[in-house]
Amino acid sequence: MNGPGPDGIGSGPDGAGSGRDGAETGRDGARTGRSGSGAGRDSAEAERDGSGAGRDGTATGRDGTTAERDGSGTGRDSAGAGAERDGSGAGRDGVGVGAGRRDPGLQPERTRLAWRRTTLSGTVAAVLAVRATLHGGATAGGLVVCAVCCLLWLCFLLIAQFRIRHLDRAAPRALPPRLAAAAVAATVALAVCAAALIA
Amino acid sequence: MIDFVRNVRLWFAPEEVREEGRTPDYRFSLANERTFLAWLRTALALIGGGFAVDQFLPHLRWAWRVGLALALLAAGVLCSLRAINHWVRCERAMRRGEDLPTSRFPALLSVLVAVVAVVMVVVVLAGRAG
Numbered sequence: 660m661n662g663p664g665p666d667g668i669g670s671g672p673d674g675a676g677s678g679r680d681g682a683e684t685g686r687d688g689a690r691t692g693r694s695g696s697g698a699g700r701d702s703a704e705a706e707r708d709g710s711g712a713g714r715d716g717t718a719t720g721r722d723g724t725t726a727e728r729d730g731s732g733t734g735r736d737s738a739g740a741g742a743e744r745d746g747s748g749a750g751r752d753g754v755g756v757g758a759g760r761r762d763p764g765l766q767p768e769r770t771r772l773a774w775r776r777t778t779l780s781g782t783v784a785a786v787l788a789v790r791a792t793l794h795g796g797a798t799a800g801g802l803v804v805c806a807v808c809c810l811l812w813l814c815f816l817l818i819a820q821f822r823i824r825h826l827d828r829a830a831p832r833a834l835p836p837r838l839a840a841a842a843v844a845a846t847v848a849l850a851v852c853a854a855a856l857i858a
Numbered sequence: 859m860i861d862f863v864r865n866v867r868l869w870f871a872p873e874e875v876r877e878e879g880r881t882p883d884y885r886f887s888l889a890n891e892r893t894f895l896a897w898l899r900t901a902l903a904l905i906g907g908g909f910a911v912d913q914f915l916p917h918l919r920w921a922w923r924v925g926l927a928l929a930l931l932a933a934g935v936l937c938s939l940r941a942i943n944h945w946v947r948c949e950r951a952m953r954r955g956e957d958l959p960t961s962r963f964p965a966l967l968s969v970l971v972a973v974v975a976v977v978m979v980v981v982v983l984a985g986r987a988g
Binding site for chain 1: 888889894896898899905906913931938941949
């Protein structure tokens with residue numbers, strides 16, 4: 660979907676509850692309030708997250724205020740005024756807020772926290788892996804697999820740090836697919852090591 | 859199935875994703891990224907759960923313990939693959955201005971986790987009783 664496109668039309672709303680972001684641009688007073696499922700047109704209604712998988716939804720009401728609900732279960736934020744009222748930032752050039760002006764909805768910060776949360780989950784898994792190795796006597800093979808797990812954890816940490824460093828810039832770009840693939844590869848490898856440690 | 863193969867290719871070809879459509883507002887991409895990370899966290903939590911089943915239920919029969927643990931680990935692997943596949947599809951849909959893809963995966967995952975949990979309760983209680 661296109662949020663704030665230069666023609667101000669945006670895209671068709673989807674009523675299925677898939678947790679989309681919608682940003683509103685006010686252009687010459689014309690209301691183009693487009694939100695995802697269940698968004699109240701007359702109020703700053705947030706999107707309900709039905710999948711429990713932590714979808715973020717941004718909904719903007721007619722008056723342009725924004726309430727963001729984070730469905731990941733780690734705390735609800737409500738950031739106000741995330742929409743571009745004057746339409747000068749979001750989407751005119753397709754890039755987003757102008758250089759030097761960070762998103763008032765704190766999206767890069769939220770993404771950074773999401774990376775931190777993910778490394779925390781990875782740490783828990785790695786600690787359990789170490790515990791599994793050491794519990795009841797460590798075999799040589801077990802120690803090797805444990806070392807691999809720790810290496811994978813380190814790799815994940817480096818990936819996260821690299822991405823977080825990039826997010827601190829003024830106009831962060833989308834996640835490169837290779838980085839995403841590397842993170843997933845580390846997770847899958849951790850699962851394989853877990854299977855080796857368990858069986 | 860062909861679609862899936864194409865998606866897998868896109869996991870490793872960043873330039874190709876940018877070839878089509880228009881670059882969406884970076885905030886949408888960041889939101890998509892956060893969803894991807896949420897799925898990854900789910901996968902890591904399931905992996906941790908697999909470890910936990912193995913370590914914290916020592917009195918279970920070896921077969922049940924390993925079976926449940928492997929089931930959770932498999933769910934973790936599926937979640938992480940789903941994470942990147944969904945991320946790529948959403949990114950492409952945003953570029954093309956299409957609707958975001960729907961999927962049955964969340965429902966299937968919920969059912970699987972519920973089944974594993976119920977089986978665990980039954981097995982543990984049966985082990986206590988017997």
